[in-house]
Amino acid sequence: MTTFIVLLRAIGPVTHKIMSMAQWRQAVAEAGFANPETYVATGNMIVDSELGIAEVTRRMNEIVIELGLGPGNTAIVRTAVQMERLLSANPLPQAVQAKPQAVAVYFFARARPDFSWVEHYAGKETIRIEGTHLVVDYVTPVSSSRLPAIIEKKSGTVTARNWNTLRGLTTRAAARELRED
Numbered sequence: 001m002t003t004f005i006v007l008l009r010a011i012g013p014v015t016h017k018i019m020s021m022a023q024w025r026q027a028v029a030e031a032g033f034a035n036p037e038t039y040v041a042t043g044n045m046i047v048d049s050e051l052g053i054a055e056v057t058r059r060m061n062e063i064v065i066e067l068g069l070g071p072g073n074t075a076i077v078r079t080a081v082q083m084e085r086l087l088s089a090n091p092l093p094q095a096v097q098a099k100p101q102a103v104a105v106y107f108f109a110r111a112r113p114d115f116s117w118v119e120h121y122a123g124k125e126t127i128r129i130e131g132t133h134l135v136v137d138y139v140t141p142v143s144s145s146r147l148p149a150i151i152e153k154k155s156g157t158v159t160a161r162n163w164n165t166l167r168g169l170t171t172r173a174a175a176r177e178l179r180e181d
Helices: 021-030 053-066 080-089 093-098 147-155 163-180
Strands: 002-008 034-038 044-049 075-079 103-108 126-130 133-137 158-162
Touching: 002 053, 002 080, 002 158, 002 163, 021 034, 021 044, 021 053, 044 163, 053 075, 075 080, 075 103, 080 163, 103 147, 103 163, 133 147, 147 158, 158 163
Parallel strands: none
Antiparallel strands: 002 044, 002 075, 034 044, 103 133, 103 158, 126 133
16 A cells, blocks of 8 residues: 545635535545545545555545545546655755745646746745755745746646645655655
């Protein structure tokens, strides 16, 4: 069994009226996935499966659609190992230490997102490329930044989580993998 972390895009109060986290867990369990566990109410799930990442992604997207959400609520899936590597890389250690809630990690649906624009970006934020992810230190509130819209426009379908959420998901997934060993 492999432990996967599923991140749903565009989840919030409006989507909770359509699909609760409890409904999502139940549907995922009924679809044959083991140990579905949601983490905070923003579309994060840890689940175990013998399937490969592409098939887990496909099936998670089917489940979300069956529960009434739209294609904009894309499921982006990573293995626990991928998340551990991302957390360990920590490309912005000072920002993570000072204000982890203001450091965003961007997860892309595409296997190879286009990051060619990053070196020319002249905003106040600090951006680091870590594999197929962007890690951003927002020096001003995210709500006042134009960067999230630019990221999606230039690099494709994406969802973001702050560093605290990344750490929490990764810690829970790693503990699960240790129990299985």
